[in-house]
Amino acid sequence: MKPSCKMAKSKDTTEEKILNAAKEVFMKYGLYGSRMHDIADTAGINKALLHYYFRSKEKLFDTVFSGALHKYLQQMDAFLDSSLPIRQRLNNYVDNVFSFLEEYPQMPVFIIKEVSINPELFRDRVDVLKKDKGISIIQVLEKEIELGTIRKMDTALFLINLHSLCSYPFLAAPIFKHVLKANHKNWEEYSPAKIKQSVKQFIERTLLS
Amino acid sequence: MKPSCKMAKSKDTTEEKILNAAKEVFMKYGLYGSRMHDIADTAGINKALLHYYFRSKEKLFDTVFSGALHKYLQQMDAFLDSSLPIRQRLNNYVDNVFSFLEEYPQMPVFIIKEVSINPELFRDRVDVLKKDKGISIIQVLEKEIELGTIRKMDTALFLINLHSLCSYPFLAAPIFKHVLKANHKNWEEYSPAKIKQSVKQFIERTLLS
DNA sequence: GTCTATAATTTGATAGAC
DNA sequence: GTCTATCAAATTATAGAC
Missing domain, CATH: 1.10.357.10 (Tetracycline Repressor, domain 2)
Structure with missing residues (x-):
């Protein structure tokens, strides 16, 4: 609750939005059942950005x-x-x-x-x-x-x-x-x-x- | 064990081979994670036969x-x-x-x-x-x-x-x-x-x- | 960093020969 | 009933503009 606590700033970075979305989708549908499109939509960003931050679906899954x-x-x-x-x-x-x-x-x-x-x-x-x-x-x-x-x-x-x-x-x-x-x-x-x-x-x- | 018992005859019909393969694949990968190709391979038959016996992936899944x-x-x-x-x-x-x-x-x-x-x-x-x-x-x-x-x-x-x-x-x-x-x-x-x-x-x- | 457009594969489904 | 060939749509991945 102190002003020095920087949670608001570090929370909404694109990479974290992707990871959170990926977590949600992968957990529900698994690796093969998940679609990159779904993850992008859930994160509220473009598909291409997924590949910009994580090279491939497999890499993203591995991280999650x-x-x-x-x-x-x-x-x-x-x-x-x-x-x-x-x-x-x-x-x-x-x-x-x-x-x-x-x-x-x-x-x-x-x-x-x-x-x-x-x-x-x-x-x-x-x-x-x-x-x-x-x-x-x-x-x-x-x-x-x-x-x-x-x-x-x-x-x-x-x-x-x-x-x-x-x-x-x-x-x-x-x-x-x-x-x-x-x-x-x-x-x-x-x-x-x-x-x-x-x-x-x-x-x-x-x-x- | 009686000769009248017709288990050997009724076991290996194509429809059953498909159902068994579908059971195996769907149970492991789920609906969205499964591929018709995998099911056909597991059953040892052609992809087209899956659609001949069951109209679509969804129908086949529903049966299973x-x-x-x-x-x-x-x-x-x-x-x-x-x-x-x-x-x-x-x-x-x-x-x-x-x-x-x-x-x-x-x-x-x-x-x-x-x-x-x-x-x-x-x-x-x-x-x-x-x-x-x-x-x-x-x-x-x-x-x-x-x-x-x-x-x-x-x-x-x-x-x-x-x-x-x-x-x-x-x-x-x-x-x-x-x-x-x-x-x-x-x-x-x-x-x-x-x-x-x-x-x-x-x-x-x-x-x- | 983020987007649009598009390439390259994969996948569900059908047509038609046998 | 079963297969090969093929289409249409979906899906991963990339190129290139901004």
């Missing part, structure tokens, strides 16, 4: 995808505040994952789809991203089990379950909304907050029931 | 999508064997969902993506499919709660969690495999059987812990 993957893996492995007790840390982790998913609901499907079509997109990049990561959530859990703080369990399976419970409700929201509205008479609304609560309940019951 | 949606909703709501106790029924349900997902791992993403791009695909068809359905899983759970057989809970939320735990591991398999292999030293393999077991554990803990 790299950014997305980086952001995704970063939040997936962000397990900070090592001073806090494990339950608190897990709760914070779920909070972070949910804020991330509320901002980018289609991020997981985007990554998953594009990787399934083009596996080298993943292989080429993951190892690089690994380097600047700290200790992983799995290793933390393993240590807590050794210490006896939480129940013995398959930590990888726990992580799979946890992310399933967080991500899928966002990506399957349109389907769930329809099915639930039809079958569940007193179903109020599709609420991320309620879903988040149920994830935390799952954690609590898994760690020690 | 309708079939997929029907199959998906059918298994999502198949909750038979009403004579069995509720825990047994839920276990069978999970078994069915897993066999379905092992056969069609990308089915959920396919439906979800195409519906998010083209919402009327869903709206136009779901109501029709609803008609021949029996009682839904949610209504069964509500009744069991009334009877006191299971703990009081938000049944819609339970269904969301349940499907998240089943579907997401299949669709995110490539990602999980990579991340786990890197972070989890003694991680053997990505096993659907183990994941299924954890889903059943979730059910047990949720119904009454």
Whole structure:
């Protein structure tokens, strides 16, 4: 809010308008399903400018995808505040994952789809991203089990379950909304907050029931 | 196995070869990302034949999508064997969902993506499919709660969690495999059987812990 | 940097021989 | 029913004016 904060100035550059538009279109339609024309229209500029800033469709896609993957893996492995007790840390982790998913609901499907079509997109990049990561959530859990703080369990399976419970409700929201509205008479609304609560309940019951 | 069974004869018709190829390509690339050329190649036939059997790309896609949606909703709501106790029924349900997902791992993403791009695909068809359905899983759970057989809970939320735990591991398999292999030293393999077991554990803990 | 015009490919679809 | 040849439209990409 200070006058020195230069967000208004740096926000509306053409390159950023293109990147934002590309993000939107690529996330929805994927690499092969997207049209440069659509991206230009969404950005409110001319097609030729896309090629001026990014040589080709593939280059533009690569830029968008790299950014997305980086952001995704970063939040997936962000397990900070090592001073806090494990339950608190897990709760914070779920909070972070949910804020991330509320901002980018289609991020997981985007990554998953594009990787399934083009596996080298993943292989080429993951190892690089690994380097600047700290200790992983799995290793933390393993240590807590050794210490006896939480129940013995398959930590990888726990992580799979946890992310399933967080991500899928966002990506399957349109389907769930329809099915639930039809079958569940007193179903109020599709609420991320309620879903988040149920994830935390799952954690609590898994760690020690 | 009887000689009267005519499966060999009816299997390799051109129309079926096209439909199988279309299923494969559309599921992977979506409507806009798929190329008729690819479908023809996958089917091992000529492009022109696609238009001979199905008027247009849209018609062909519609056929594939309708079939997929029907199959998906059918298994999502198949909750038979009403004579069995509720825990047994839920276990069978999970078994069915897993066999379905092992056969069609990308089915959920396919439906979800195409519906998010083209919402009327869903709206136009779901109501029709609803008609021949029996009682839904949610209504069964509500009744069991009334009877006191299971703990009081938000049944819609339970269904969301349940499907998240089943579907997401299949669709995110490539990602999980990579991340786990890197972070989890003694991680053997990505096993659907183990994941299924954890889903059943979730059910047990949720119904009454 | 941004636009218009246009080239070069790709892609959905059809006509017509067999 | 199946194929080859081909058209028309769409799509990526570039050239050149401003």
